[in-house]
Amino acid sequence: MIRQSLRSTASRFFNTSAIRTMSAPLDASKLKIVKSSTPSTPKPNDQLVFGKTFTDHMLTVEWTKENGWGVPEIKPYGNLSLDPSACVFHYAFELFEGLKAYRSPDNKITMFRPDKNMERMNKSAARICLPTFDSEELIKLMGKLIEQDKHLVPEGQGYSLYVRPTMIGTTPALGVSTPDRAMIFVITSPVGPYYKTGFKAVRLEATDYATRAWPGGVGDKKLGANYAPCILPQLQAAERGYQQNLWLFGPEKNITEVGTMNVFFVFKDNATGKKELVTAPLDGTILEGVTRDSVLTLAREKLDPKEWTISERYYSINEVADRAEKGELVEAFGSGTAAVVSPIKEIGWKGKDIHVPLQPGKQTGPLTENVAQWIANIQYGKEKHGNWSRVVADLA
Ligand SMILES: *Cc1c(COP(=O)(O)O)cnc(C)c1O
Numbered sequence: 001m002i003r004q005s006l007r008s009t010a011s012r013f014f015n016t017s018a019i020r021t022m023s024a025p026l027d028a029s030k031l032k033i034v035k036s037s038t039p040s041t042p043k044p045n046d047q048l049v050f051g052k053t054f055t056d057h058m059l060t061v062e063w064t065k066e067n068g069w070g071v072p073e074i075k076p077y078g079n080l081s082l083d084p085s086a087c088v089f090h091y092a093f094e095l096f097e098g099l100k101a102y103r104s105p106d107n108k109i110t111m112f113r114p115d116k117n118m119e120r121m122n123k124s125a126a127r128i129c130l131p132t133f134d135s136e137e138l139i140k141l142m143g144k145l146i147e148q149d150k151h152l153v154p155e156g157q158g159y160s161l162y163v164r165p166t167m168i169g170t171t172p173a174l175g176v177s178t179p180d181r182a183m184i185f186v187i188t189s190p191v192g193p194y195y196k197t198g199f200k201a202v203r204l205e206a207t208d209y210a211t212r213a214w215p216g217g218v219g220d221k222k223l224g225a226n227y228a229p230c231i232l233p234q235l236q237a238a239e240r241g242y243q244q245n246l247w248l249f250g251p252e253k254n255i256t257e258v259g260t261m262n263v264f265f266v267f268k269d270n271a272t273g274k275k276e277l278v279t280a281p282l283d284g285t286i287l288e289g290v291t292r293d294s295v296l297t298l299a300r301e302k303l304d305p306k307e308w309t310i311s312e313r314y315y316s317i318n319e320v321a322d323r324a325e326k327g328e329l330v331e332a333f334g335s336g337t338a339a340v341v342s343p344i345k346e347i348g349w350k351g352k353d354i355h356v357p358l359q360p361g362k363q364t365g366p367l368t369e370n371v372a373q374w375i376a377n378i379q380y381g382k383e384k385h386g387n388w389s390r391v392v393a394d395l396a
Contacts, residue, residue, distance in 0.1 A: 023068025026061065026133040026184075028140035033148070036076040042152050045159060048192040050338065055149035055161070055188045059141055062170075063131045065180035072141050074148055077187065083172035087179050093169025094224035095124035098337050099290070100160040100191075101146050101392065103153055104381035109146055109393040111163070112379050114139045116290040121165060124221040129178045130167050138165065138184070143392030145186055150395055157380060158193025162338075194339035199363040199372075201345035202334075203353075204258055205242035206317045207233055212247040212257065213285040219256075220284050227260065234259070242348055244334075246317070249285060253316045256280050261334035261342060262292035265315065266367055267323050268330045274307060275330065277367070281312040291335040291375070294388070298374045317349055324354045331365030332356045340375050343368045 036056040043053060054077050061072040087093045097117045104110050118135030125132050142163060146153065153161045165186045169179030210233040212226070213219020219226060233245050244259035257263055257280070264279045277299050280286050299310050323329045332344040343364040347354040359366055377383040 023066065024070070026069040026072070026137040028072060028137045028144070031072045031074065031141065031144060033144075034073065034075040035148070038076075040152070042154065043190070045154055045156060045192055048154065048159070048190050050191050050194070051162065051164075051189050053189060055152045055190065057145060057148045058188075059145045059184075059186040061141070061184045063182040063184075069131070069133060074141075074145055080183075080185070082170055085172045085174055086168075086170045087173070088168040088170060090174060091169075091176055092223070092225040093128055093130060093179050093182075095121065095128065095130065095167050096222055096224060097121045097163075097165045098222075099163050099165075100337060100379070101142075101153060101163055101188075102160050102379050102381070102389075103155050103395070104389070104391075106381070107395045108381075108391045109143075109150060109153055109161075109395060110379075110381060110389045111139070111142070111392050112390075113290050113294070113388050114142070114390055114392070115387075116293065117165070120222060120288060120290075121167070124223055125167055127218060127221050128169075128223060130169055130182050133184070138186075139390070139392065142186055145188065147393040149188065150393060152188075152190050154190045154192070157376070160191055160379075162189045162191045164188070191338075194342070199343050199368075201343040201356075201358055201363045202243045203241065203346040203348065204244050204246040204344055205237035205240060206248055206253075206255075206347055206349040207237065207245040208248045208253055208317075209233075210245070211249060212245075214249070215284055217285065220282065220286060220288055222287065230260075237348075240348065246347055248317055252314070253318055254280065254314050255317055255320065256285055257287065258334040258342075258344070260287075261336035261339070262287065262289040263334050263344075264292075264295065264332065265320060265329070266331035266365065267328050270326060270328055274309060276309045276311055277303070278311045278313060278315050280314065289335055289337075291337055291340060294375055295335050295341075295371055298371065298385075302370075302374065317347075320347065321349060321354055324356075329354070329356060331367055333365070333368040333371070335371075341368050341372045 058077045062070045099117045101111050122132045167184050170181040171179045246258050247256045249256050267276045334342040378385045
């Protein structure tokens with residue numbers, strides 16, 4: 001109250017840009033908690049469906065241009081109330097993140113590389129003129145939210161709590177302009193392993209008639225507006241028997257991503273016997289996946305450089321087709337938070353299927369399997385890797 005009245009007094013004396021610099025930063029210490037009066041009991045692990053059930057509480061924080069970030073609130077999960085003219089509904093002022101929290105063997109709850117997600121969330125916000133915030137404060141707030149619902153964080157290998165931080169512009173006006181009102185909300189969903197009965201390799205359609213992202217565009221930001229237009233091509237691929245699109249770009253038919261995952265290929269040079277792990281470079285058309293970065297980092301640490309090259313370079317569907325023909329295509333997989341890795345078995349291109357080898361009797365290649373294990377070991381606290389696994393709540 002005192003601050004508020006000082007500010008309105010000040011606004012009579014200073015110009016607005018001076019006022020803007022006084023606007024409040026996101027501050028986790030101001031958190032207000034209203035507990036749900038109807039706490040739920042955890043669902044049995046085998047009934048968890050990705051993103052369909054949510055925990056008892058959610059986090060909201062509102063922002064205004066005049067005052068900055070307001071009081072963060074944890075409150076019972078429920079509907080938002082927004083003016084129908086709110087800019088999120090008309091011009092897609094929306095961005096999101098996706099990360100997971102895990103139970104560790106020492107009875108703590110950890111998050112996997114949340115600083116990377118917060119950094120990306122701030123980049124997404126800046127690109128569509130929504131407010132940025134102090135990453136560490138939102139990590140603290142997510143920890144408090146998870147702590148409220150800690151009984152709903154599922155236990156067991158492959159189980160976790162999926163966390164969905166979201167930011168929307170809420171300015172109630174139809175003029176297309178910079179939002180002067182915004183909101184962060186965070187909801188969480190207990191999830192099971194993506195592959196309940198072991199890996200299941202997917203068939204992809206190499207797609208060149210639709211484009212997911214382009215140079216100078218926003219394909220490297222997690223904006224909601226990037227996702228709706230990708231569903232129709234996915235349905236069209238599904239009609240032809242393919243689960244996902246392998247997104248190509250440009251006259252070169254460069255491989256960019258698969259569905260909503262980054263994608264990796266493994267080639268083996270017949271002449272030298274050397275293997276290459278390849279993924280597309282971060283040129284603005286590729287989402288900067290935390291899993292992608294983790295795969296590259298671990299591959300560089302763990303694979304013998306005498307046998308392996310790790311490349312971020314352009315490569316095309318034509319190279320994949322040629323090398324498959326020569327017997328040099330070894331493996332392919334998608335990478336992302338939900339599935340961690342997703343093995344690929346076939347790629348439809350020009351009316352034919354390119355076959356990607358799998359291990360005998362298995363639905364995955366050997367490197368895909370190893371990568372999944374390396375990452376799970378860090379996520380479930382069996383191995384340490386710098387500050388990748390961050391304690392956000394204590395169960396004791
Ligand atoms: C979220 C996402 C990814 C994967 O990012 P992670 O941080 O690894 O979950 C890859 N591509 C697209 C298009 C995405 O939206």
